[in-house]
Amino acid sequence: MEWQQKAKDFSIKFFSNPFVKTPLIALGIIAVAVIVFFTFLHVFSRHGKGFPVPDFAGLKIEKAYELAKQRKLRLEVTDSVYIMNREPGTVVEQNPSAGTYVKANRRVFITTNAVNPMLVEMPNLVGLTLRQAISTLNLQGFEVGLLAFAPDIAVNNVLEQHYRGKEVDPGTKIPKGSTIDLLLGRGLRNEKSVLPRVIGLTLSEARNLLLEASLNLGRVTFDATVIDNLDSLQARVYSQYPTPNPMGENAINFGAQVDLWLTQNESRIPVEKKVDEIGRQVNDQVQPAEEIIE
Secondary structure: OHHHHHHHHHHHHHHHOHHHHHHHHHHHHHHHHHHHHHHHHHHHOOOOOOEEOOOOOOOEHHHHHHHHHHOOOEEEEEEEEOOOOOOOOEEEEEEOOOOOEEOOOOEEEEEEEOOOOOEEEOOOOOOOEHHHHHHHHHHHOOEEEEEEEEEEEEEOEEEEEEEOOEEOOOOOEEEOOOEEEEEEEOEOOOOEEEOOOOOOOEHHHHHHHHHHOOOEEEEEEEOOOOOOHHHHHHOEEEEEEOOOOOOOOOEEEOOOEEEEEEEOOHHHOOOOOOHHHHHHHHHHHHHHHHHHHO
């Protein structure tokens, strides 16, 4: 047909025009380059091929390397620490953390528990106050264990220092992180301590406060909200026994044990009432009785 021929001739003439042909070729080259670039990027980055990092914590280093090889990951040991309650030669930390999505051939940095602990000289604590002894032990990398008390004029002063049930001399090299038990004086009249309120504190904060009050941590119970070690570190005390009396009379024997119950559910943690508020509540309950007497 004549109009089709005219349209064909017009198209040939139009696209043959250098002012039209040249920009179209440039656009075509750019389009092809963009397609090639994104195709290469898709293949190189293995888009959509990510997978979660496995949990290496608690695994022996050999098992950790085997698991990393299976998942096509590269494992690198960056540090080594010594934790007494962890099995030597096992993984204690990792980066990225377990569950993080990564791609194959990603490096995972781990910290292991040393096979041979670092040995540290035992300091001389005899004669120091309990507060000074706690500070000295912490600086040396030791933990304070059980507090025992004996009649002595020096209240809360260290009489003996013990490691694994035996008295340990100053300068003796023992593993860093060890627990040191202390024998302290309680006075000649069986002095009493004040029971602190530890509701709302973490386990570490509560234990430190009890130690400062010359008391021992007793049984620790976690509720169902605490599943793993991280949860236990974040959990807070919602109940304690013995319970401090907000009206006073909180005297307790030196070395007594305080049992704690912890949770991550904040609604279980009671809000502390001020003493004056409790006093008003008691007065409100007593006042009607006085009116009846009158």
